[in-house]
Amino acid sequence: MSKLPPLLALAAFLVAGACASYEKSDTQQATTAAQVDFDFLPIASETLPRLLQLNDRIFSGAEPKVELAFAELQKLGIKTIIGVDGARPKVEWAAKYGMEYVHIPIGYDGIEAAQANAFARVVSQKPGPYYFHCHHGRHRGPAAAAIGFMADTQCGPEGGIAVLTKAQTSKNYPGLWRDVEAFVMPAASAKVDLPAIAKVSDFDGAMAKMDRAWDEAKLIQKAGWKVSAEHPDLDPQRTALILAQTFEDLNSITPRRYVNEQIFQEQMQIALTASSALTQALAVNNVSNADAAFEKVRKSCKSCHFEYRDQ
Numbered sequence: 001m002s003k004l005p006p007l008l009a010l011a012a013f014l015v016a017g018a019c020a021s022y023e024k025s026d027t028q029q030a031t032t033a034a035q036v037d038f039d040f041l042p043i044a045s046e047t048l049p050r051l052l053q054l055n056d057r058i059f060s061g062a063e064p065k066v067e068l069a070f071a072e073l074q075k076l077g078i079k080t081i082i083g084v085d086g087a088r089p090k091v092e093w094a095a096k097y098g099m100e101y102v103h104i105p106i107g108y109d110g111i112e113a114a115q116a117n118a119f120a121r122v123v124s125q126k127p128g129p130y131y132f133h134c135h136h137g138r139h140r141g142p143a144a145a146a147i148g149f150m151a152d153t154q155c156g157p158e159g160g161i162a163v164l165t166k167a168q169t170s171k172n173y174p175g176l177w178r179d180v181e182a183f184v185m186p187a188a189s190a191k192v193d194l195p196a197i198a199k200v201s202d203f204d205g206a207m208a209k210m211d212r213a214w215d216e217a218k219l220i221q222k223a224g225w226k227v228s229a230e231h232p233d234l235d236p237q238r239t240a241l242i243l244a245q246t247f248e249d250l251n252s253i254t255p256r257r258y259v260n261e262q263i264f265q266e267q268m269q270i271a272l273t274a275s276s277a278l279t280q281a282l283a284v285n286n287v288s289n290a291d292a293a294f295e296k297v298r299k300s301c302k303s304c305h306f307e308y309r310d311q
């Protein structure tokens, strides 16, 4: 870019914000070129953090956790929700608010071709508008939405990359960026599976559960390990116990591929010891020990994921 003459550089900058989408006429010939803008709209929401509108049919954001979130999705007109993390989708609430779920869990290390095909097809096979979500709405959800957006608008990779940029998807997940950039429309003959509830391995399911307990632990830590007025429903002891118990469960179902992995085993031991230390510290109200144990658990999540999950 730095080598371009100033005017060309400016032109390159300007076209980065839009793409031309060729709408098909009745005769199926590409006729009119419509401009698709990349000025995606963040929407403030109490129940759906990181809610982002990509166009009039495609939204991305965090998991709808409470019933009010489903009511909000209904108000946005959403008809199909696409969940891409390992937690079981709340299909009952979706149905209550007239929406359908499609569950395609993906890893942080990238999007497989069959999964990308499913994200591309869901926007033509299921009724829209669509809400793509992972747990926090920052990495995997926007990556899936980026593919849905490219399929819906016929924009090239610049459209998908613009979605990840706007959603602030982390560059620590290079596989997500790589696979969004490499996306090509599936062949008409490609078969896709769009289940409402996907089969998830016990280990992934337990990790997804852990992630939710960990969110609670973060809030409780911020409140000085006390029940806070802001989150009266969060009980420090109970959350710490769930964390410790979930690490015990995870350890007992370690997938074979990690059994002889030294870093995995080391970090699992640290997580087990530290989460158990956290419950003990809270039992005697020792805030500084609780902080120290919390920090050890946090580092174990990071180290283990860096090695085995994220790329």
Ligand code: HEC
Binding pocket: 085, 086, 087, 105, 106, 107, 203, 204, 207, 208, 210, 211, 214, 264, 265, 267, 268, 271, 297, 298, 300, 301, 302, 304, 305, 308, 309
């Ligand atoms: C000892 C290793 C290890 C530790 C410690 C660990 N994880 Fe994981 N985690 C993994 C691996 C490996 C995967 C990917 C599983 C796979 O793809 O097979 C994963 C997957 C996940 C996922 C994705 C699940 C999904 O939705 O598909 C989340 C979320 C997660 N971990 C959260 C956490 C949190 C939060 C912590 C700490 C409180 C933590 N993990 C601690 C190894 C670990």
